[in-house]
Amino acid sequence: MKPTSPDSGDSECCNYEEHDDKIRMARKNLPEEEKLLEISDFFDALGNPTRVKILLAIMDVELCTCDLSAITGLSLSAISHQLRILKDRHIVTYRKDGKNVFYRLDDRHITDIVNKTLEHLGESEGR
Template identity: 45%
Template structure:
């Protein structure tokens, strides 16, 4: 049986490289948090919502119109994004406006988009 080309054919450990990688390992809590964040960002609708909020705040009705969705479906996605601290809201009378939580969110999406466009 032929071995794949992308697997080591000898068993050797590069101790210095392993030690350097070990220093970069994250605590389990951070690994889980980061995986959860990427899971949330793995939904195309949530990515569209975040990108729609780049220019500034929009109300739920604005987002529903923009995305061609019902306000209740948009609200559900916004609850997920709010729980992950990716968006925040403010009320003005009976209208609820959403915006990106902070510049970290903008940078996260921008970096991800750079990676997608680069490849």
């Protein structure tokens, strides 16, 4: 049995000219699994409307859990759960002040990436 043979250099199908070369090259250039997961985890963290709302809201002002609950119309609990995901992925960070916890973006890069995306989506508008 040879079902897809993920690790050998040969292919199951598709016998055009540069086929094997392309596969070898592409496979060689792929980052290792851990890095791949890191990348997809990052995007996954931004891939949810509630979390995007949170990110956009704290883009230029720090806000507490309760603010974000009021802004999004979601329960404190729901927001807190989502904030934990964003914290774990190092996308937001926080500062405690008495009973409040204020959140802000962890990194200037996040802003850049989000802006780049807005730009991208903006230019393909009305498609």
